[in-house]
Amino acid sequence: MTETEVSRTLAIAWGLAAAPQRGPKRELSLERIVDAAIEIADAEGLAAVTMQRVAKSFDFSTMALYRYVSTKDDLYQLMLDAAMSAELGPLDAVTWRDGCRALLQDLVLGYRTHPWALDIPLTPDIHMMPGQIRVADIGLGAMRAMPVDEHTKLAILILISSIARGHAAVEREVLAGAVMTDATRALIEEAVTASDFPNAAAFVRSGSYFGDHPNRVEQTGEKDIEAILGFTTEVMLAGLADMLEHAPTPETPPVTAAPPTPPEALVAADASLAAHVELRKATQQRLRELEREESALVKARDRAKELAKAHAKLAQR
DSSP states (O other): OOTTOOOHHHHHHTTOSOOOSSSOSSSOOHHHHHHHHHHHHHHHOGGGOOHHHHHHHTTOOHHHHHTTOSOHHHHHHHHHHHHHHHTOOOOOOSSHHHHHHHHHHHHHHHHHHOGGGGGSOOOGGGGGSHHHHHHHHHHHHHTTTOOSOHHHHHHHHHHHHHHHHHHHHHIIIIITTOOOOHHHHHHHHHHOOTTTOTTHHHHHHTTGGGTOOTTOOOOOHHHHHHHHHHHHHHHHHHHHHHHHHHSOOOOOOOOOOOOOOHHHHHHHHHHHHHHHHHHHHHHHHHHHHHHHHHHHHHHHHHHHHHHHHHHHHHHHO
16 A cells, blocks of 8 residues: 555545445445444453454345455454444533543443453554544543643543443453462462562462452452552552653644734835835945045055165165
């Protein structure tokens, strides 16, 4: 693909790809295909989503789908874009803190609703697709009052998205359904010795490594997950607040003056011409003065030269 071309995935996402001229037109559309694929993934996982399976849900041939979507990878990217923006709505937030907190929670909710989204690798195109730009638009609205430049706001958006995806991955793969048996705990406590793990050993023996803490009541895995997400969110917000507190005050952009009216332009031109004429006259007067001074200096030099010659002749006698 050259620099003047748009990828096929983006062209499809933004409705720029040529619509199929043959095959089922009214029954199929890109939106219906993506929705059907998401429904299959939600029920059975991403591996169940094939072009053949999606086509079968419409009682069409696989070839009918290829008229809308070129490859399964393209379909995956379209599914990811649609699913991760579907859970978002306008953020009814008064402060940037509330807005960033709500955006992070909504993104995590998107991964919880569609856990298969974590199985789709991110590509450069995904950030240019309609759904993700909608996410950015909502996030930028939440940060409207933040006194930082656009580059910093983009970095904050990437931070929030990364935390959401990272937490969702840990939640799905590590926290959800995790079982700590007595035998597993005993094994770790015995294996993690102070000689091999000087910093972690005490942490393990106190129970903190396993999530124990004083006065802890019995918690479900779901409550633990929410506590971790809440802690992560507040640490992120505290870090952003500290950054804002110590950030240099942004420079006030220069105010562009309105163009002068024709009468104002004439007055300015007359004044500029008059000043130029006065400067020329003063320069000419000074030039004449310098010429007179130069002439006097030349005469003085010539007289001194003649006197020097006369003095030399007298000295020879």
